[in-house]
Amino acid sequence: MLALEIDYCRNVMYNNIIIIYFISLINIFSFSQGQNTQILPDVLKKVDKLIIKYTGEEFYYNNYTIDTVRYSPGSPECQGCAEYMKYPYYSIIWVFKIKDKPFINERVGFPVDTCGNLVQKRRGHQPEYYPEGFPDCVNHPEKCQFPIDSLKAISIAKSYGFEEGLKEWEISFSWCSGDILDYVWGISNTLEILNDGRHKGKVITIDANNGKILNESLVFTFYNYKK
Numbered sequence: 001m002l003a004l005e006i007d008y009c010r011n012v013m014y015n016n017i018i019i020i021y022f023i024s025l026i027n028i029f030s031f032s033q034g035q036n037t038q039i040l041p042d043v044l045k046k047v048d049k050l051i052i053k054y055t056g057e058e059f060y061y062n063n064y065t066i067d068t069v070r071y072s073p074g075s076p077e078c079q080g081c082a083e084y085m086k087y088p089y090y091s092i093i094w095v096f097k098i099k100d101k102p103f104i105n106e107r108v109g110f111p112v113d114t115c116g117n118l119v120q121k122r123r124g125h126q127p128e129y130y131p132e133g134f135p136d137c138v139n140h141p142e143k144c145q146f147p148i149d150s151l152k153a154i155s156i157a158k159s160y161g162f163e164e165g166l167k168e169w170e171i172s173f174s175w176c177s178g179d180i181l182d183y184v185w186g187i188s189n190t191l192e193i194l195n196d197g198r199h200k201g202k203v204i205t206i207d208a209n210n211g212k213i214l215n216e217s218l219v220f221t222f223y224n225y226k227k
Helices: 012-028 041-055 057-063 150-160
Strands: 002-004 064-072 089-098 101-113 170-176 182-188 198-207 218-224
Touching: 041 057, 057 064, 057 089, 101 170, 150 170, 150 182, 150 198
Parallel strands: none
Antiparallel strands: 064 089, 089 101, 170 182, 182 198, 198 218
């Protein structure tokens, strides 16, 4: 995983870090028992309903399964925590898989209050609350087809003129939040290896449904932990 030094919030690799950070919060800050929690059926039903509003029932029940539910009593005195973390809440993680799309195997999730309401604000973006990781198939069915696999994404990047760089490209499929709210391919290259071990390169983000380049290449530096 890449530890980026700059905030390019629309980039897929940034969103990977946010997802991993969120999952880490589940395991580190709030859940002393370290075990799954039973969520009340009425709460889960409300969460399902708010997701199905976007995905539709068939897409949701066919492709998503709950992996982890954790409860936190909240930390009212916590300094620097998100506001919702000061009150009781659940954190729910789903596994997203599609049988005929082997490249899709994602863990996505978000926190809800004890009534099943979304609590994590998307600052600077609309809608203010959204079930991250769940595409809007109801209003935009074209967002839920995923015809672009990794080979097609690489071909698109080459046609775009993305630089080969010094090493093999890194490629990942993941949810992209911000204004995009869609699944994308992120491809990064290495253009320079600095004396302190950091790699300098670029990233492009490709829509996994229509193959469009969603972001211009951005220069960034990162520590490469991959052996």
